[in-house]
Amino acid sequence: MQSVKPQIFNYFTKVQKSDLCHFIASYVKKDFDEATEVLAEKFIEDQKHYLEINSTRFPYLAEFIDEPEFLKELELYIKECKQKYKYQEKQKPMYEKQKAYMKEQRKKVQESKMAKDFPTRAQISYYKKLCQKFTIENPLDVNKASKLDLRDAIDAILQIEEIADREFVLEKLNKIAKTDK
Known part of the structure; x- marks a missing residue:
């Protein structure tokens, strides 16, 4: 899976882009089962509300939030985040088995050390x-x-x-x- 991060939000500084992407990812993680368009609209509504009351984490969004290019890139990034979280959900049982196996192996190594x-x-x-x-x-x-x-x-x-x-x-x-x- 190739990341779309380098292709989106290039009109922000690196720090702004990173901060926004992390926030969007955590925003998507809360309810990644919803439709991409719905999540994007909800995110934009929330940010507009915070901009109106001067309590936003992203004041630099004010000039870009209404542009269709921003919405398009936002939806693209949300779609990628949703794919990532769905993949993580599928991998969770295997990850848990691997974690249990590694715990068992550490216990065996510890017991073999204790035996000596x-x-x-x-x-x-x-x-x-x-x-x-x-x-x-x-x-x-x-x-x-x-x-x-x-x-x-x-x-x-x-x-x-x-x-x-x-x-x-x-x-x-x-x-x-x-x-x-």
């Missing part, structure tokens, strides 16, 4: 404290374990704690329910 690294002192200390708290005998040799091994062991201990907490809460609720009867 030695655990930190804080990690070892936390593991030992958890084992003491839940009176679990250290099944893991801390000197030979990797960061990944310790992380998995800590996760397993914490999951056991969550299950025990849930069972404790359920037990309390059952006692309360029995006493209410």
Whole structure:
């Protein structure tokens, strides 16, 4: 898809043209399902209104806004923006899949790094404290374990704690329910 930007609004400075094009693109993005002519007319009406109340972002539009060439170029640019946004919508599912795949790959790389690294002192200390708290005998040799091994062991201990907490809460609720009867 070839851009029409170099061919349109050449009577503005580069900064003015860039500012106007960015604004039009965001204007089109809000409701790109509408017809090109409708969007162009709505844009021109809005800008005329802002020019009347002296509150416009584009004061340089005053001398060009009523010219048919401006309308023609505006419609051309709106049409290009709509095509771009429709293409992005079509590509969105593929982009999301690719994003999920890349996230999964980063996780695998991180885990492979953790499998090679030695655990930190804080990690070892936390593991030992958890084992003491839940009176679990250290099944893991801390000197030979990797960061990944310790992380998995800590996760397993914490999951056991969550299950025990849930069972404790359920037990309390059952006692309360029995006493209410």
